[in-house]
Amino acid sequence: MGEVAVMHSEPLQFECNDINVNMTEKEVYPPESNVEHLPGEESSQSTDHKNINDLQERGYMEYGCQHYRRRCRIRAPCCNEIFDCRHCHNEAKNDINIDQKHRHDIPRHQVKQVICSLCGTEQEVQQNCINCGVCMGKYFCGTCKLFDDDISKQQYHCSGCGICRTGGSENFFHCYKCGCCYSTLLKNSHPCVEGAMHHDCPVCFEYLFESRNDVTVMPCGHTIHKSCLNEMREHFQYSCPLCLKSVCDMSKVWEKFDIEIAATPMPEQYQNKMFHFVAQKCPNCKSYNTRQT
Numbered sequence: 001m002g003e004v005a006v007m008h009s010e011p012l013q014f015e016c017n018d019i020n021v022n023m024t025e026k027e028v029y030p031p032e033s034n035v036e037h038l039p040g041e042e043s044s045q046s047t048d049h050k051n052i053n054d055l056q057e058r059g060y061m062e063y064g065c066q067h068y069r070r071r072c073r074i075r076a077p078c079c080n081e082i083f084d085c086r087h088c089h090n091e092a093k094n095d096i097n098i099d100q101k102h103r104h105d106i107p108r109h110q111v112k113q114v115i116c117s118l119c120g121t122e123q124e125v126q127q128n129c130i131n132c133g134v135c136m137g138k139y140f141c142g143t144c145k146l147f148d149d150d151i152s153k154q155q156y157h158c159s160g161c162g163i164c165r166t167g168g169s170e171n172f173f174h175c176y177k178c179g180c181c182y183s184t185l186l187k188n189s190h191p192c193v194e195g196a197m198h199h200d201c202p203v204c205f206e207y208l209f210e211s212r213n214d215v216t217v218m219p220c221g222h223t224i225h226k227s228c229l230n231e232m233r234e235h236f237q238y239s240c241p242l243c244l245k246s247v248c249d250m251s252k253v254w255e256k257f258d259i260e261i262a263a264t265p266m267p268e269q270y271q272n273k274m275f276h277f278v279a280q281k282c283p284n285c286k287s288y289n290t291r292q293t
C-alpha cells in the first residue's frame with residue numbers, strides 16, 4: 001500500500017500496459033470534509049506552544065497495533081468490547097474458531113467511544129484526549145473515526161468515496177463514473193466502467209472498493225488486485241477473467257501466433273473453419289484471448 005502511481009511491473013515476456021490505480025486503504029463512511037480535523041493546524045499562542053507540542057508528541061508512534069500507530073483504542077458498538085482498531089476487531093470476530101452465527105464486522109461509522117492509551121480515559125471520538133490532552137492520532141478523521149500517527153501514508157478523506165484513503169490527495173482524483181479514487185496519471189486515460197471498483201476481485205473475490213491491497217485497472221476497464229493479476233501472469237493467463245480481453249498489449253504475441261499459424265496448415269477437413277490447433281483468433285478484435293461463445 002501507499003505507493004503512488006502507474007507501476008509497470010517486473011519485466012515480463014512482453015510489454016504490458018496495465019495501470020496501477022493504487023487503491024489504498026480506506027476507512028469509514030459517510031462523506032464529509034476532514035480538512036478541519038487535520039493535525040497541526042491549530043494556531044497556538046507562543047506561551048502554550050511547548051505544551052501543545054509536547055501533547056502532540058507524547059507517546060507518538062509508541063502505541064497501536066499491526067495496522068495503525070495510534071494512541072487510543074476503540075470500543076466496538078456491536079459487541080461492546082475494546083479493540084486496538086477495526087481490523088483487529090474484524091480479525092478476532094471472524095476467526096474460524098468463532099461460532100459462525102457470532103461472526104461479524106464492526107459497523108465502523110458507528111464507533112462512538114475511544115479509550116486513551118496513555119491515561120485510559122474512555123471518551124467520545126475526538127482527536128485529543130479530554131483528560132490528559134494527548135493527541136491520539138496525528139491523522140484524525142472524525143467522519144471515519146480514523147486515528148493514525150503514521151502520517152507517512154499521506155491519508156486523506158475523499159468525500160466522493162466517503163472514506164479515508166492513502167497516497168496524498170494531490171496524487172488522486174475521484175472518478176464519479178468509476179466511483180473510486182484513481183491516480184491523477186489516469187485522469188484522461190483510463191477506461192471508465194460504471195462502478196468499476198464496486199466489485200469483487202475476479203480472482204480472490206475480495207471487495208475491491210474496500211481492499212487495502214493495490215488494485216489495477218486492466219485495459220478493458222475491469223479492476224483486479226495487482227497481486228492477483230501478477231499471479232495470473234505467473235500462470236500464463238493474460239486475459240481478463242471477466243471479459244477475456246487481453247490484460248496487456250499482446251500484439252507482439254499475436255504476430256507470433258499469426259506466423260506460426262501461417263506456417264502450420266491445417267488438415268483439409270478443418271480448412272475454412274474458424275479453428276486452428278495453434279490458437280484461435282477472434283475475428284473481431286484479432287485477439288487470441290477473446291473467445292466467443
Ligand SMILES: [Zn+2]
Pocket residue numbers: 076077078079080089093104105106
Ligand atoms: Zn463486534
Ligand SMILES: [Zn+2]
Pocket residue numbers: 065066067068084085086087088089
Ligand atoms: Zn489493528
Ligand SMILES: [Zn+2]
Pocket residue numbers: 116117118119120121129130131132133134
Ligand atoms: Zn488521555
Ligand SMILES: [Zn+2]
Pocket residue numbers: 027028034141142143144145146156157158162163164
Ligand atoms: Zn475519513
Ligand SMILES: [Zn+2]
Pocket residue numbers: 158159160161162173174175179180181
Ligand atoms: Zn474517491
Ligand SMILES: [Zn+2]
Pocket residue numbers: 175176177178179190191192193
Ligand atoms: Zn473512471
Ligand SMILES: [Zn+2]
Pocket residue numbers: 201202203204205206224225228
Ligand atoms: Zn484479488
Ligand SMILES: [Zn+2]
Pocket residue numbers: 218220221222240241242243244245
Ligand atoms: Zn475485462
